[in-house]
Amino acid sequence: xxxxxxxxxxxxxxxxxxxxxxxxxxxxxxxxxxxxxxxxxxxxxxxxxxxxxxxxxxxxxxxxxxxxxxxxxxxxxxxxxxxxxxxxxxxxxxxxxxxxxxxxxxxxxxxxxxxxxxxxxxxxxxxxxxxxxxxxxxxxxxxxxxxxxxxxxxxxxxxxxxxxxxxxxxxxxxxxxxxxxxxxxxxxxxxxxxxxxxxxxxxxxxxxxxxxxxxxxxxxxxxxxxxxxxxxxxxxxxxxxxxxxxxxxxxxxxxxxxxxxxxxxxxxxxxxxxxxxxxxxxxxxxxxxxxxxxxxxxxxxxxxxxxxxxxxxxxxxxxxxxxxxxxxxxxxxxxxxxxxxx
Ligand SMILES: *Cc1c(COP(=O)(O)O)cnc(C)c1O
Numbered sequence: 636x637x638x639x640x641x642x643x644x645x646x647x648x649x650x651x652x653x654x655x656x657x658x659x660x661x662x663x664x665x666x667x668x669x670x671x672x673x674x675x676x677x678x679x680x681x682x683x684x685x686x687x688x689x690x691x692x693x694x695x696x697x698x699x700x701x702x703x704x705x706x707x708x709x710x711x712x713x714x715x716x717x718x719x720x721x722x723x724x725x726x727x728x729x730x731x732x733x734x735x736x737x738x739x740x741x742x743x744x745x746x747x748x749x750x751x752x753x754x755x756x757x758x759x760x761x762x763x764x765x766x767x768x769x770x771x772x773x774x775x776x777x778x779x780x781x782x783x784x785x786x787x788x789x790x791x792x793x794x795x796x797x798x799x800x801x802x803x804x805x806x807x808x809x810x811x812x813x814x815x816x817x818x819x820x821x822x823x824x825x826x827x828x829x830x831x832x833x834x835x836x837x838x839x840x841x842x843x844x845x846x847x848x849x850x851x852x853x854x855x856x857x858x859x860x861x862x863x864x865x866x867x868x869x870x871x872x873x874x875x876x877x878x879x880x881x882x883x884x885x886x887x888x889x890x891x892x893x894x895x896x897x898x899x900x901x902x903x904x905x906x907x908x909x910x911x912x913x914x915x916x917x918x919x920x921x922x923x924x925x926x927x928x929x930x931x932x933x934x935x936x937x938x939x940x941x942x943x944x945x946x947x948x949x950x951x952x953x954x955x956x957x958x959x960x961x962x963x964x965x966x967x968x969x970x971x972x973x974x975x976x977x
Pocket of ligand 1 (some may be wrong): 694695696697699720721772774775776805807808833835836844
């Protein structure tokens with residue numbers, strides 16, 4: 636029995652065609668600026684997002700952290716959602732790397748509103764830290780792959796302009812927001828001073844992320860990347876996978892979204908789970924556990940039944956659909972879960 640792995644969209648393995656692209660990649664030393672495949676990937680991304688420049692980095696975490704550091708001075712304050720990746724999964728990066736004070740805002744579905752930003756900007760006087768940055772996340776992982784309403788993002792941008800704040804996007808899954816809404820990647824990300832996007836999530840590349848911004852900002856980031864130890868040599872080997880992913884795997888995310896919907900509706904019918912179906916907007920399904928169930932024993936039971944998911948808080952588990960599970964796999968996963976839960 637083949638295990639159906641729904642832990643994350645990071646578990647995908649490069650397809651034979653992607654491996655072929657990797658094998659054929661032209662390479663050079665990217666720290667010297669000599670790798671044609673890395674340059675091509677950065678050029679394609681720059682076009683796709685209609686930005687001045689982009690930079691290939693090893694991970695989404697490094698992308699976010701380089702951006703935050705390049706924007707800030709120690710002691711500045713960052714506003715972000717309490718559930719954001721930058722705070723929950725990046726090992727205190729904002730304070731360690733950039734010396735940022737973080738103000739965690741409690742939101743509905745990860746949506747930081749313009750009013751919340753305005754209300755949390757501190758007065759300018761000798762007592763207060765300077766509120767200088769805002770970070771948003773789209774789609775929002777811990778809120779279940781939810782999409783930020785673009786009209787609110789635009790309003791947040793206006794407040795940032797009014798108060799001179801920098802606006803960063805953790806767009807690890809911006810591709811999913813793009814496919815689900817039909818809004819172009821350029822339009823979704825234009826309000827932001829900097830953007831970090833992952834190639835290794837739904838797009839199925841094994842490694843790599845990109846950051847995007849102005850030419851001047853990206854030059855600064857290139858230096859920060861070296862400081863982080865993220866300057867890579869014949870990185871065309873991995874950039875080739877990213878190029879393949881961007882060219883071939885964006886549109887098909889719609890299948891992952893349809894599969895997540897199928898899974899969510901099926902799980903919601905079981906007595907063990909309660910799912911807020913309004914929050915299943917892309918490829919993530921968060922299942923709230925009913926009764927005495929707790930994540931670890933339940934996940935062990937599911938694992939024995941051939942389905943993998945992850946704990947997502949004391950009373951929740953998370954399923955993610957991706958390139959390596961199709962509709963039949965999702966139907967089979969539901970069947971197995973039904974059977975092991977009796
Ligand atoms: C996965 C993810 C990242 C980056 O993760 P890496 O594993 O470092 O590539 C950043 N933000 C969000 C919302 C993510 O889901």
